[in-house]
Amino acid sequence: MGTVVIIGGGPAGYVAAITAARKGQQVIVIEDRQLGGTCLNEGCIPTKSLLESAETLEKVKRASAFGIAVPASGVYVDWYGVQQYKNSVMKKLVLGVGYLMKKNKVQVIQGKASFLTDRVVKVEKPDGVEEVAADRFIIATGSEPIELPFAPFDGSWIIHSSQAMSLSRIPATLLIVGGGVIGCEFASIYSRMGAKVTIVEMAEQLLPGEDRDIAEVLKRRLEEDGATIYTGTALSGADAATKTVSVQTGAGVEEIRAEHVLVAIGRKPRVEELGLDRIGVQYSGKGIQVDETMQTSVSHIYACGDVIGGIQLAHVAFHEGEVAALNACGVEKKASYRAVPRCIYTSPEIASVGLTELQARERYGDVRVGEFPFAANGKALILHEQAGKVKVIVEPTFNEIVGISIVGPRATEMVGQGTVMLHAEMTADAMEDFIAAHPTLSETLLEAILNATGQAIHG
Amino acid sequence: MAAEVIMPKLGMSMVEGTVIAWKKQVGDPIAKGEGIVDISSEKIEMELEAPADGILIAIAVNDGGVVPYGTVLGYIGESGEQIEHASHAGAESTQDVAAAAVAAEKTEPVSAAVTAENTTPAPAGRKGSNLRVSPVAKKMAEEAGLDLESITGTGPQGRITKEDVEKALAKEAASRAETAPQPQGTSQPAAAPLSSTQPAVEASKTASNQEVVERTAVTGMRKVIATRMLESLQQSAQLTMTAKADLTDLLALQRQLASELEKRQEGKLTVTDLIARAVVLSLKKHRLMNSAYLTDQQEPRIETYGHVHLGIAVALEKGLVVPVIRHADQLSLLELSKAIKSLGEQARNNRLSGDEMKGSTFTISNLGAYGVEHFTPVLNPPEAGILGVGAIEAVPVYRGEELQRRSLLPLSLTFDHRVLDGAPAAQFLGSVKDCLENPLSLLL
Numbered sequence: 001m002g003t004v005v006i007i008g009g010g011p012a013g014y015v016a017a018i019t020a021a022r023k024g025q026q027v028i029v030i031e032d033r034q035l036g037g038t039c040l041n042e043g044c045i046p047t048k049s050l051l052e053s054a055e056t057l058e059k060v061k062r063a064s065a066f067g068i069a070v071p072a073s074g075v076y077v078d079w080y081g082v083q084q085y086k087n088s089v090m091k092k093l094v095l096g097v098g099y100l101m102k103k104n105k106v107q108v109i110q111g112k113a114s115f116l117t118d119r120v121v122k123v124e125k126p127d128g129v130e131e132v133a134a135d136r137f138i139i140a141t142g143s144e145p146i147e148l149p150f151a152p153f154d155g156s157w158i159i160h161s162s163q164a165m166s167l168s169r170i171p172a173t174l175l176i177v178g179g180g181v182i183g184c185e186f187a188s189i190y191s192r193m194g195a196k197v198t199i200v201e202m203a204e205q206l207l208p209g210e211d212r213d214i215a216e217v218l219k220r221r222l223e224e225d226g227a228t229i230y231t232g233t234a235l236s237g238a239d240a241a242t243k244t245v246s247v248q249t250g251a252g253v254e255e256i257r258a259e260h261v262l263v264a265i266g267r268k269p270r271v272e273e274l275g276l277d278r279i280g281v282q283y284s285g286k287g288i289q290v291d292e293t294m295q296t297s298v299s300h301i302y303a304c305g306d307v308i309g310g311i312q313l314a315h316v317a318f319h320e321g322e323v324a325a326l327n328a329c330g331v332e333k334k335a336s337y338r339a340v341p342r343c344i345y346t347s348p349e350i351a352s353v354g355l356t357e358l359q360a361r362e363r364y365g366d367v368r369v370g371e372f373p374f375a376a377n378g379k380a381l382i383l384h385e386q387a388g389k390v391k392v393i394v395e396p397t398f399n400e401i402v403g404i405s406i407v408g409p410r411a412t413e414m415v416g417q418g419t420v421m422l423h424a425e426m427t428a429d430a431m432e433d434f435i436a437a438h439p440t441l442s443e444t445l446l447e448a449i450l451n452a453t454g455q456a457i458h459g
Numbered sequence: 460m461a462a463e464v465i466m467p468k469l470g471m472s473m474v475e476g477t478v479i480a481w482k483k484q485v486g487d488p489i490a491k492g493e494g495i496v497d498i499s500s501e502k503i504e505m506e507l508e509a510p511a512d513g514i515l516i517a518i519a520v521n522d523g524g525v526v527p528y529g530t531v532l533g534y535i536g537e538s539g540e541q542i543e544h545a546s547h548a549g550a551e552s553t554q555d556v557a558a559a560a561v562a563a564e565k566t567e568p569v570s571a572a573v574t575a576e577n578t579t580p581a582p583a584g585r586k587g588s589n590l591r592v593s594p595v596a597k598k599m600a601e602e603a604g605l606d607l608e609s610i611t612g613t614g615p616q617g618r619i620t621k622e623d624v625e626k627a628l629a630k631e632a633a634s635r636a637e638t639a640p641q642p643q644g645t646s647q648p649a650a651a652p653l654s655s656t657q658p659a660v661e662a663s664k665t666a667s668n669q670e671v672v673e674r675t676a677v678t679g680m681r682k683v684i685a686t687r688m689l690e691s692l693q694q695s696a697q698l699t700m701t702a703k704a705d706l707t708d709l710l711a712l713q714r715q716l717a718s719e720l721e722k723r724q725e726g727k728l729t730v731t732d733l734i735a736r737a738v739v740l741s742l743k744k745h746r747l748m749n750s751a752y753l754t755d756q757q758e759p760r761i762e763t764y765g766h767v768h769l770g771i772a773v774a775l776e777k778g779l780v781v782p783v784i785r786h787a788d789q790l791s792l793l794e795l796s797k798a799i800k801s802l803g804e805q806a807r808n809n810r811l812s813g814d815e816m817k818g819s820t821f822t823i824s825n826l827g828a829y830g831v832e833h834f835t836p837v838l839n840p841p842e843a844g845i846l847g848v849g850a851i852e853a854v855p856v857y858r859g860e861e862l863q864r865r866s867l868l869p870l871s872l873t874f875d876h877r878v879l880d881g882a883p884a885a886q887f888l889g890s891v892k893d894c895l896e897n898p899l900s901l902l903l
Contacts, residue, residue: 141667165575398595398598398599398602399595400595400598400621424593424594425593425595425620425621426595427594
């Protein structure tokens, strides 16, 4: 039995810890803050809780469409209650991770770790300093929001995503810099909660990684909810005194006042205070360099999760954490990024897996694209959520399904089926006699596949 | 739903496998990961682990059954559970198969399931209806006319993925380029020529002044040898002791016997045969050397055998095989000699069955032909001993005060210290030496 020290107790770190413990190692997790990392404490989980509150509000507002009369004056947002609910969800999950650590006999030390040598880390704890030695290390310190050089985070006016989920009240106006996943999710939360939201995105569309037609559905919806969206636009200045930012649009400079400015332009790996230079672990601004087994340039030190850059998603971190721990325990395993679903919990939800249409066209040339709108789906009609569509991309030679994009109700759950198809390397013809339950939203996926091969029934 | 126990594909060239012995009976509780049935391919023998917890609810292929890989051998499920359907095409219904198998148990070693499987043509003429392959990989291979059977899958449970097919296609293209006539008649690497049924060799050939690196995938037999040898060295307490036996008298006797046998046209008697005989006789005297250290169950145990199944290591171009002479202790010198020759011949022609390569209790490895003296043979687990035989060398030896020309044979005995200590191992080695130096004892 050897000792494995894991720096960071987020998705990559705690999965690595459990995996290593099950392989019979003595495992120590060093976590600066709460177990669960960004995901549980200031990312995936709390934002989804807020989104669910926004969703519930929307549902109540639309209740009359379903024949349920709700007095308009009786509906309001109890922001404190929204926060309480979010905190209770987080607390339960954080306790759950703590329980898993205990169950697997993983020792958790609270403190900030940095390498003294390649075998010893110094831990600055609330009550003093401790040195911890181990024969293998896994670095899983995650990432943190990137600042704008001319408008650093001040925690009150210029804020980052962690601060944006714990505002003391719903702001009247919110300006979001960055129309990526995080920016769009916050836009979807606060615009539905009643804030006047403005998004400023440098690229020509929201969600630059996804297909334009998919992002367009979200854009229309956000605009319906009262948001203003500037694409192809850069922030050029910010004045805290007047709470005004200036944006450079094609038409000239425009000034926008906002109660808060949420900067969501990306996340950078936390590599700086680890003492990596002392021990020769190679890294760059993009993160710690690792091979497919998550091994760093120092053979007994591994790294996984956001700190290695790549795809910054919790479920990718889970996978990398497992791969890192297995290799650290002598079990050979390579990370596989073959079918990683991407979920955006806006309203409507967006979820995709594999290639976008644009990427597929670049790689395969003339691909077959099958689409099916939720407007033609019975269940979507019942849900009263008919915006959006499913798009399936099939490569032309073997009919392999190489990409699926969904924008619409429950997209993030539906993408699971698509992920199975891509993971299993399905071809469109192999899905021809597939039976989808009726009435479900999932029927749209089947219809889109059939559409790609020209055989849709209801389209 | 019941979990299937499936005959795995153990190597590239494996077509069918043999069920050697079920370690569990129908109705026995099974823990996932527990060894439940011994199987073998033509090359190796292994224990199959239970894929799930539960109860062995049916055995579809009985001991001695020979079936294509992918065939369901048995089912693990809950008590009283019925097997719902057979996942493999060909058999009508697994329940029938299981029932038929049980019925056939007493009369025939090969079960009805096997017969059904063999006589029903598999769909699309492919024997591997159980071949795990992704839909797109299948289409790609079909399009390219590539035999899926020749591809090793790297996906879950050996599933052939798109990447595997792409790699195979790239290799095929490379091999085509390689075998195309080239002006300066490049010398082929010593390895076997590329073909779809052999581990593909990825040769990156360049001009003569550059470095040539040949990458060979570790698969099939090589992989088995690699795994077993590393396991042997890592998981036993093996050490080697050496001695030299004076073979001068034995060589004289062997010449006499050989010429007599030749007259009678009874084949040849070699020194190897006499050494094997000496080992068998010594094993009968020192039974602890004829043991195995087993860790397949919770408590490790030592099994000491009354019978001698003698393994004779044979080097083939593709790697090492160890044909086994069963009950070597019940064979006369002449019978032993014939058995060694026949099995060696079969090994070289790649015609050994799984049965003929399993169950050895002690192994002899002879490197004398290569001029090797002493060496450190690696135990063939779980056996407790292996005797390495070197090259006979004529040297001057003092016999009393007189210097004589004697023929000495280097012997290297590797033994497992977990099973026996140095002294009994030395006694065994001494006994082999005695037998060889008093060759008449070998005839009695």
